[in-house]
Amino acid sequence: MSRLVPRFETTAALIQATNEVREQVVRALATYIELSGRMREFEDTFSAQVLHAAQQLHDIIGQRRRLEAELDRIRTRIERDGYESAQEIEDDVHAVLTAEPDDAAEAARHGAAPDAEDEPGAGDGDDDGLDDAARKRIVRDFKRIVLPSVHADTSDASFAVFDVAYSAYKAKDYVVMEALVIQYRGEIGVEDDAGRTVLQEEAAARLSEYRAAARRLEERLRAVRRHVTDAEVHNPEETRLRMRQRNEQIRRAIDEEAEHVLELRRRLEALLDSARDGSDGTPDE
Numbered sequence: 001m002s003r004l005v006p007r008f009e010t011t012a013a014l015i016q017a018t019n020e021v022r023e024q025v026v027r028a029l030a031t032y033i034e035l036s037g038r039m040r041e042f043e044d045t046f047s048a049q050v051l052h053a054a055q056q057l058h059d060i061i062g063q064r065r066r067l068e069a070e071l072d073r074i075r076t077r078i079e080r081d082g083y084e085s086a087q088e089i090e091d092d093v094h095a096v097l098t099a100e101p102d103d104a105a106e107a108a109r110h111g112a113a114p115d116a117e118d119e120p121g122a123g124d125g126d127d128d129g130l131d132d133a134a135r136k137r138i139v140r141d142f143k144r145i146v147l148p149s150v151h152a153d154t155s156d157a158s159f160a161v162f163d164v165a166y167s168a169y170k171a172k173d174y175v176v177m178e179a180l181v182i183q184y185r186g187e188i189g190v191e192d193d194a195g196r197t198v199l200q201e202e203a204a205a206r207l208s209e210y211r212a213a214a215r216r217l218e219e220r221l222r223a224v225r226r227h228v229t230d231a232e233v234h235n236p237e238e239t240r241l242r243m244r245q246r247n248e249q250i251r252r253a254i255d256e257e258a259e260h261v262l263e264l265r266r267r268l269e270a271l272l273d274s275a276r277d278g279s280d281g282t283p284d285e
Contacts, residue, residue, distance in 0.1 A: 010200070014200065014203035015189070015198070018206055018210050021207065021214050022183075022210060025183065025213060028221055029217060032217065035224045038236070045243055050250070053247050060257040061257055064260050064261050067265065067268065093272055097268060097269070128174055129216065130174050134174075138178045142169060142177045146165055150162045150165045164176075176220070178216070179213060182210060188203075
C-alpha cells in the first residue's frame with residue numbers, strides 16, 4: 001500500500017509541504033473575507049435601498065385597494081338604501097378611515113398579499129464534514145491562538161480583522177475559524193509549541209489536517225463566488241447606482257399611490273355630507 005500512496009521521505013519535507021498549504025489557506029482566506037464582505041455590503045444596500053422601499057410600496061398599494069373596495073361597498077349600500085340613518089353612514093366611514101389592516105389576511109383579501117419572507121439559512125456547521133472532536137479542537141485552538149492575536153487588548157490588529165474573527169466564532173463557522181487558526185499559528189517548524197521535536201507521523205497528520213482545511217475553505221469560497229455577480233466584483237459603483245435608481249423608481253410609485261390614497265380618503269369623507277343632503281356621494285370633478 002505504501003508504494004501506491006506518495007509519501008514524503010523526511011519530516012522536513014512534510015513541514016515544507018504543510019507551510020505551502022498554509023500559504024494557500026491564507027490567500028484563499030483573504031479572498032473569502034473580501035468577497036463575503038462585499039456580498040454582505042450589497043445585501044445590506046439592497047435591503048435598505050430596494051427591499052425596504054418595496055415593502056412600503058406593497059403596504060400603500062394594499063391600503064389603496066382596501067379604500068377602493070370600501071368606497072365601492074359604501075356607495076353601493078347608499079344607492080340601495082342600505083343605511084338606516086346618516087349616523088350609520090358616518091360610523092361606517094369613520095371605521096374605514098381609522099382602520100389599520102396590516103395583517104396578511106386583510107391584505108390578501110384585497111389582492112396585495114405580501115410575499116413570504118426569505119429566511120437566510122444560518123450556517124450551523126452540519127455540512128462542513130467535521131466531527132465533534134475536530135470542532136472542539138478548532139474552538140480550543142481558536143481561543144488560544146486567534147483571539148489573542150486579533151483582540152484590541154492583546155494585539156494591534158484592526159477592528160475589521162477582529163470583526164471577521166469574532167463573527168466566525170459567534171456564528172460557529174468552523175471552516176473560517178480553522179482557516180484563521182492556520183493563518184495565525186504561523187509557519188510550522190521542526191518543534192511544536194512546547195519545544196518538542198515534531199515526529200514524522202505528527203508532521204504527516206498536520207499536513208493532512210491542513211489539506212482538508214484548505215479543501216473546505218475552497219468549497220466555501222466557490223459557494224461565495226456563485227452568489228457574487230460579476231458586476232458586484234468588477235463594477236461595484238454601477239451596481240450601487242442601479243440600486244439607487246431602483247429606489248427612486250419605487251419612491252415615485254409610492255408618491256403616486258399616496259396621492260390615490262389621499263383622494264380616496266377625501267371621497268370617503270365626502271360621503272358623510274352627501275348622505276345628509278341626499279346626493280349620490282360622487283364629489284364634483
